[in-house]
Amino acid sequence: MNGILLLIPLxxxxxxxxxxxxxxxxxxxxxxxxxxxGRKILGDE
Amino acid sequence: MSARIATRCPHCGTAVEEPGFCCAGCEMAAAIIRGAGLERYYVERTAPAPRPAYTASAGPAWSEAPVETLPDGNCEVRLHVGGLTCAACAWVTERVVLAVPGVGEATVSPATGRARVVWDPTQTDLDAICGRVAAIGYRPRALAAAAAPDRELLLRVGVAAFCAMNVMLLSAGLYAGWFDGIAPREAALLRWTALAISTPSALWCAEPLLRGAWGALRQRTLSVDLPVALGVVAMYAHGVVATIRGEEAWLDSMTMLVALLLGGRLLEQGGRRRAVEAAQALAGIAPAVARRVTATGIERVPAARLSPGDRLLVGLGEQVAADGVVVSGAARVRMALLTGESEPIALTPGDRVVAGAVAEDGSVEVRVTAAGEDTLVAKMAAELARAADRPVAPVLADRMAPAFTVATLVLAGVGLAVQGPSVALAVLVVACPCALALAAPLTTAVGLGAAARRGLLVRGGDALRRLAEVDLVAFDKTGTLTAGEPVVVAADDAVLRVAAALARHSAHPVSRALVTAASARGIPLADAHEVHEVPGEGLTGIVDGQPVRLARGAHGVAVVGMGEIRLRDALRPDAARIVAALQARGLRVALLSGDSAPVVARIAGEARVDEFVAHARPEDKVAWIVARRAEGRRVLFVGDGVNDGPALAAADVGAAMGEGAASSVLVADAVLVGEGLAPVLAGLRVAVSAHGAMRAGVGRALAYNVLAVAVALAGWMNPLAAAVAMPISSAVAIWGARRVEAA
Structure with missing residues (x-):
C-alpha cells in the first residue's frame, strides 16, 4: 500500500x-x- | 597537323578547343576544390559540375536569409543550395564551406538541397561563405519556408503518446481492481494520477483537432473532425466528473484516441512536405543576381529588384534572371527544366526567353517582360506549393461525416430523454469515430508512401483513389515508352569511326549515341581537329587529314561523301514487360504518338500494345482521351513533354516522367521518378490495394460504431468493454493500412 504511493509518483x-x-x-x-x-557516414572515409 | 586538339573542360565537361578550362569560373572552382584537398570529388561525382556564373561574387539572394545568433555568439543560417545533382556535389559543397576559416559546422542534404551553416561572426561572414559556394557553381539562396509547423505536430504526437501510454498503464491497474477488488484509496490515487496525465493530452495535444472542428463549424460544414472533437470533449468532461465522483473515467480511451489521430496527421504531413520541397527546388533554378544595362554602364542587381523594361546582359554560362525578349546578340540556351528539351535552343533578336535558361554559348541582351514573382518559373513554383499544401482529403470519411454527426447527436438526445445523462454521455463517447477518422488518412498516407518508395510520387489521396479505378493506360511515345535518346541501329565501321571522332566533341544526344556505339564495337577513336558545331546542321572538322562533315541524313546522320548511319529511338528495356504486366491485370494499353504511322506501328508492335494512334497532335490526344472517358473508361495518361500538358490534365490520372518538362510535372497527378516504367505498374498495384484497404477499414469502423452505439443506448455499455473495444477498433484500422505496404 505504501509502496504504491511512492512508486506511482516515481x-x-x-x-x-x-x-x-x-x-x-x-x-x-x-x-x-x-x-x-545515416547516409552521411557512408560518404566519408 | 593542327595543334588545336579539342577536349573537354575538366570541371564542367563542356567541349573546349584547347586542353584546359572552358572559362575563368571553372578554373577558379577547380582551384578552390583542389586547394581544399577535395580532388576526390572528380572521381566520385556522377554528373558534371555546373558552370559557375561570373556574377557569383556578390549575391543578395542569401543576404535575406535569417541569421540566428546562437547563445555562444556563433551565427547559424539555413539555406537552399541549388544545382546539386549528386551526393558528391553535396559533399564538396559541405567541405568547401567547412574550409572557410571560422566556419564551425556545415551540413548539406543532397536529397533536398537544404543546408545549415554555423560560423564565428568575428572571423567570417555570410557573404564570404555563400560567395565560396557560388564560386564552385552552386546557388545558395535564402530558405523561405520555416520547418517550424512540422515540429509542432511532432511535439504534440510525442506528448500525446506519452500521456496515452501512462494513462493506459494506470487504467490497467483499475481494470484489474474491477475484477479482484481494490482499496478505495489506491483506486483514487490511480484515477487522479490518470486525470492529471490526460489533461495535457486533452487541452494541448488535441488542440489541432478541436481547432479543425471549430473551423469547419464556422464555415457551416460538418467535417469528420467534428464528431471526433465532440468525442474528445465529451470523454474528457466525463473523465473529470467521474474522477471526482469515484467512477470509471475512460480516460485511457481518450488519450489513445488523441495520440492515434495526431499520429495519422503526422504521417500525412510527411508526404506533403516532399512536394513543397520540390517546389522550392524549382524556385531555386532562377538566378539571384542579374547584370543590368544602364545609361552609365552595367550594374549588378538582385533579380528580385528587376522590373519590366529593364535590359539585362546574359553571357556564356550565365542564367537568365527574368522572363523577357531578346533585343540583340545571339546565343544558344538550354531550358531543360522548363521545356523538357535537353537540346540547346538558338536565340535571335525577337525570341522569348524565360528565367532559369542557361546560356551555353554566345551572349544576348534581354528586355525584361516579367521579373521576380511574375516569372513563369516563380508562378510554377507557387502553383506547385499551393497544390502540395492542399490536405490529403479523407474523401470517404468526410462524405459520411455530416450524416454521422447528425445521427450521433440524435441518438445521444434519445439516450438523454429515455435513459438519462449517463447513457447520453456513453453514446457520445463510444460513437466517437476514431477508427473511421483513422482509416482513410492512414491508408492514404501508407499508400502514398508505398507508391513513392516504388518510384511514383502521387499528388494526394484523391489522385490515389482515381489511380485505383484506372482501366486504360495510354502512353506517349517519345521519352515514355521509348527512352527519347537515339541509338545506332546500322552503320559501317569505317563511317562510324570518322563520325564518332567528330561526335566526341559535341554534347548532342546523337553525338553521344555515335560515341557509345563506336566504343561498344571496340572502334578506336580517330583524332579530329578544328571541330566546329553548327547548331541544327551538324559538325565539321578534319579527320585523318581530310575535311569531313557530319550532317542530318534521311534515317539518321551522314558523313558527307562516305555513308550513312541509321539511328532510331529505341524502346525502353522494360517497356514490353510492363505493358504485358498491365494487360495481365486486365488493363487496356494504348500508344498515342505524334510520329508517322510506320514508326509508331513498329514501336507499338515491339511493345505489344492493344492499340495505337499515329500523327496525334496534342489536341488529338486530348480528344482521344475525352472520347474514351465518355465510353466509361478510366484513363491513365503517361507523358513527358510540354505539349503533353493538356492530355495529362484531360485524363482521369496524368502521370509525368520525372525527367520531363517541369510544366508537365506541374499539371500531373503523379510523377515517375527514376529510370524506366516500373513505377507505373507498382503505383497502380499500391493504389488498388490502398483503395481496397480503405473501403474495408471504413466498413469495419462503421460496423464497430453502430454496434457500440446500440449497446450504449441500451444502457449495457460497461467501462471495460468500451476500454477494450475502442483501441481494438483503432488497432484493426492500423493493421488494415499496414497491408498496403506489402502490395
Missing part, C-alpha cells in the same frame, strides 16, 4: 523526464532529417 516523474528530453531534442531539430545522417 514512475510518473521518470516518464515526465523522458517526455521533457524528447521535447528538447525535437525543438533542437534532431528529428527534422531522419534519412540524411
Amino acid at each position: 514512475s510518473v516523474a521518470l516518464g515526465a523526464t523522458f517526455a521533457f528530453l524528447f521535447l528538447r531534442a525535437a525543438r533542437e531539430g534532431q528529428f527534422d532529417e531522419l534519412d540524411e545522417e
